[in-house]
Amino acid sequence: MALDRWIALVILAVSLSYGYTAFFMMDAGLPPFMRFNPIWPSTFPKVIAVLAAITSLAILLGFEKKPAESDADEIDFSRLWDYNIGQAVFLLALMVAYALLLRPAGFLLSTLLFIVIGAALGRATLYDPRACCRGCRWWRLVSGSANAGYLPQPAADISQLGGHNVRRYLDWPLDGFLVL
């Protein structure tokens, strides 16, 4: 079975469980006065669930004509192992590690690690000091541009920003880097 049908099967399962929730479970907690309302919280999800189930079934059963030729530009999934799958998985794992480390290890350390390891990947081994140096240089570039973009104004103008922005500025972990 081709990958697109497997995906249709997964989406069918998702939409069935979604529909089950909408049809049988959501209305139980509805207050009585809301039952007089023509529209319930579950009305719209019910419609979508039915439509999604029908559409995914249509793909699963192959009602539609297959496109004549696949896009040459796209990656052929059946030859996935011929590509740099290891690198891709490694980068994804790196991103997950970054997400998990962000709070405990702090922004500076985890970002530095992420960039250095990420940039060193592909060019050379992790242990090549030259690649790490290049990664560091590159990280300075990125963090500089991140500051320029994410912070709308120079630090002196914080007082002019709205309350929302001030909060964002204070929450924004890069300001520690600015002080550095």
Added chain:
Amino acid sequence: MLDGIWIGLSTAFSFSNLLMVIGGCLIGTFIGMLPGLGPMSIIAIMIPVAISIGDPSAALILLAGVYYGAIFGGSTSSILINAPGVASTVATSFDGYPLARQGKAGKALTVAAIASFAGGSIGAILLMIFAPALASVALLFHSAEYFALMVVGLSAIAAFAGSGQVAKALLMTLVGLMMATVGEGALFNQPRFTMGILDLQSGFGFITLAMAMFALPEALFLVLDPSRSNSGGNGGDIKDLRITKEEAKKITPVIGRQSIQGFLIGVLPGAGATIASFLGYAVERNIAPKEEQAEFGKGSVKGLAAPESANNAACTGSFVPLLTLGIPGSGTTAILLGALIALNVSPGPRLMVDQPEIFWSVIISMYVGNVILLILNLPLIPYIAKVLAVPRNYLIPFILFFTLMGAYIGQNNATELLMLVGFGICATLLRFANYPLAPLLIGFILGSMLEDNFSRSMQLYDGIGFILERPMTMGLLALAVILVVLPTLRARRVRKQELQAAESD
């Protein structure tokens, strides 16, 4: 309208907004030139930057600048190294790359620049004429019509997805709608489909989803297949940017026709720049005289000018439904809509009445942006093209870092980053199976508005009766059904005929 133009001029020509246009165009051109990165991924990466500006018109000006800068840069890379970053510039490489191979890269870039400039400017003029008229009609619309219009928009996106893709695009739209219902809506004060997870209480983050749909799969594809970023090889030196008078005479009518046609196609939801550029190329080839027809595909200036001007005019045209109805027709405008909502602007027909400065400053900034792109690109192209030599392994962590930061900045929540990675993997798998991703995001963004309008009309008419009582609603909904069913039926009929033909042989 003159008042509006005046407001737009005074807003767009303020110093900071001029900087926004210039900066946006530069960033867009630079990143757009990197093969493999289309306007959608660039805009997705730029949303956190734009949202943190805080001023909606400045944010929209910046994002619009990035948008057409990216399209401009994309055509440069498809001419020079035959590596179109986006589908809409594929048609450009048909004639642009052969020209570059013949050593006329400079001339090809000039033609492309002029055609884009003309397409964008004519598109902006048409936008200025069409949008206010459409907005004044749209003010008469009721929530029932809005609901129906959104349904038409969503089904048109599915219908224009191409053969063998209609069901997939439709399914993606529905998945987007499903994801929009997760969390606590404004309507019912009741969390839905959160599965008891507290982080889902406020629903999925729009920025997270946009990054995961457009930026992450691009980065992963670049990792998986390094040849994507440097296919084709060098197209030769760039010299002699001048074009002859004869060539100018040849391309002028092409540009004029294709700008108008491209704009009209761009206005349709779902059609967008890709169809406009391919159709523009095909139309020009068909109406060209016999001897010129043979040149198409081998380096004809007409074949280069047609998709370029159609492409840029269509991009401008796609702003019409966004600014007048608040309904995005493409993935890019969907991201712009999300950014506007994040900035507390509700796009729709009221936008022109309530916040005319946003509407007009965007239109004026389109002219400014086009002029800037022309000035910037003609003399600087040989230098800018050096960016094509950027090593790939610096590019990818850059993209990943920006997606992570963008998702983090939106919600300040590390769980969001895990969701980003998860959705990114799902999106990559979906791209492997040729599922289009833009409908998912459009469905996600339109989902809450769709439900709001649906609920409002249900409440007003005390039930589903509004469909029967309002003829326009019924007409629009019927149109939506036809749009979805027709291509499927036609494909089935064609297949049946083929089968019969095969049997009779």
